[in-house]
Amino acid sequence: MMESDIDRILLRHEQIHRRVAELGAEIAKDYGEAEAGLTLLPILSGAMIFVADLIRELPLKMKIALTQISTYPGHATEPSEPRTVMELVGDLRGRHVIIVDDILDSGRTLRRVQEMARRHEPASQRTCVLLRKTAKAPPDIAADYVGFDIDDLFVVGYGLDFGDHYRNYPHIGVLRPEIMP
Numbered sequence: 267m268m269e270s271d272i273d274r275i276l277l278r279h280e281q282i283h284r285r286v287a288e289l290g291a292e293i294a295k296d297y298g299e300a301e302a303g304l305t306l307l308p309i310l311s312g313a314m315i316f317v318a319d320l321i322r323e324l325p326l327k328m329k330i331a332l333t334q335i336s337t338y339p340g341h342a343t344e345p346s347e348p349r350t351v352m353e354l355v356g357d358l359r360g361r362h363v364i365i366v367d368d369i370l371d372s373g374r375t376l377r378r379v380q381e382m383a384r385r386h387e388p389a390s391q392r393t394c395v396l397l398r399k400t401a402k403a404p405p406d407i408a409a410d411y412v413g414f415d416i417d418d419l420f421v422v423g424y425g426l427d428f429g430d431h432y433r434n435y436p437h438i439g440v441l442r443p444e445i446m447p
Contacts, residue, residue: 268432272422272439277414279436282396282424285413286316289394290323292411297326297362302389305361307354309379310334312368315425315433316396316413320366331356331363333382335375354379358386364411368425369397371418373407380407397421397438420446 297304304326308317311334321328333354365379376393383391394411401418403409422428423435428446 268435271432271441271445272435272437273442275437275439276416276419276421277424277438279424282413282438283319286319286396287323289411289413290320293320293364293394294324294326300362303361304328305331305356305358305363305388306366307331307333307356307358307363307379307383308366309368309375311433312425312427313366313396316368317366320394329356329361331358333379335378354382354386358383358388360387360389362390363388363392365391365393367393367395369399369421370395370407370409370412371399371402373404376407376409396424397426 306317306321306328308314308330310332317330321330331354363383365376365383367376367379370376370393376395380391380393392410393408395409396413398409398412398415399418400415419440420428421438421440422432423438425433426438427433428441432441
């Protein structure tokens, strides 16, 4: 059913899985000796599948904090002003924090969550994104860990949605043009 809505597959599940394992190894190397604890802060709902796979690749003692931000309401294909749906839940004070998001495009969502996390006084703060749109990502929003750089395409799958559908699609794909408004 979902497959018929996909115009083309950009990244296959196997590619994503390999890269997530590499990201986990990079993070483990960077934080393996850290005295202050590590907390991952995924931005729901888009990052939930990515963070679930990422934490399986981290052989570290860590915590999870949560927040939910809405940037693509309904069937929107362009980001709007981010709206906080769920305030940050979890203790970040004095801990190393990695904000995890599905995609970096306009940077508005990451900027909002970075500011939110800073108010909790973490020991350090970094970001990890599955996808970064190189043509749109603003230079003032650094992504410390990047899964894949992609063109400016509206993509779905592996947590990314359109109208709250396709999050469970195992690949990352581009929808057929007639599906989107």
